[in-house]
Amino acid sequence: MNGRDPDRRKALLDAADRAILREGPEVSMAAIAAEAGITKPILYRHFGDKSGLYQALADRHVRRVISQLRSEFDRARTDPRRRARAAIEIYLDLISANLNLYRFLFHRASAEDTSVRSHMTALVRGLGEELGGVLADEEVVADPVRAQILGHAFVGMVQTTGDWWLEHPEVERAQVVDGLVDVIVAAFTPRSAAVSRARRT
Known part of the structure; x- marks a missing residue:
């Protein structure tokens, strides 16, 4: 072999x-x-080499997380709040259930090897681009540029908040999910968009 x-x-x-x-x-x-x-x-x-092993593990697990996120995200197409909640819950469940693997990939491997860090960044960025495309294609967000901005913002926000939550086990998972869902859904409301436009004028 x-x-x-x-x-x-x-x-x-x-x-x-x-x-x-x-x-x-x-x-x-x-x-x-x-x-x-x-x-x-x-x-x-x-x-x-060691970098190759790191990248193989990253592909295996990050792509698995992304695949499950896609599946959960597709189950509630007509309800943005339910859709956001499903995706956030599955992500937090996956990283907390595989804490050592998560920390190995996102902290140790990424810190030791710049190629691994770039590889992980590309995978996460690709998810942001995909989400932005979905928001635009389904007309959740009318402006495709704004859709891309929100897609990347949501992915980055959930990832960094999840990382913070793992360091604060005293915080209830439901509280984290509710907070993230509120921010995401607020970005889609007419009032939020109107306030954003008013601030630019």
């Missing part, structure tokens, strides 16, 4: 997941290799 074997690659990523979940975001590469039953150089060989 080699690094291009999808089954072998999946088994190695499964082993990395187990090691990260067990030992936390500061897990060593040697521990990940040991979990896979191989040496560290062989682990790197399968992914090119």
Whole structure:
């Protein structure tokens, strides 16, 4: 088997997941290799280098989160509040249920490797662009430029607020969800748009 074997690659990523979940975001590469039953150089060989392993894990988990967000977002097309709530709840549930993986990818890997940080940023930015496109295509927001601004703003807001919430477990999840939903829905109301225009004149 080699690094291009999808089954072998999946088994190695499964082993990395187990090691990260067990030992936390500061897990060593040697521990990940040991979990896979191989040496560290062989682990790197399968992914090119440590950066390749980081990016493979990022693709696996960030794309999985994005896929589930899309699914939840599509379930309540006629109700913006319900739609926003569904997407926010699934995101917070996913990051809190996989806390060690989240911190490994968004904190440790991104801090250690600029290519991983750029890769993660591109994935998140792509979600913002996609959301902006949805807002424009469905005429939730009439101006396509404003739709893009709001799409990126919503994605960034939810991500950074979720990151803050993980550091403040004393804050109720429902309070976080309600606060985010209120801000998002307010951006779609005629009054909010009118106030925004008035401030520019």
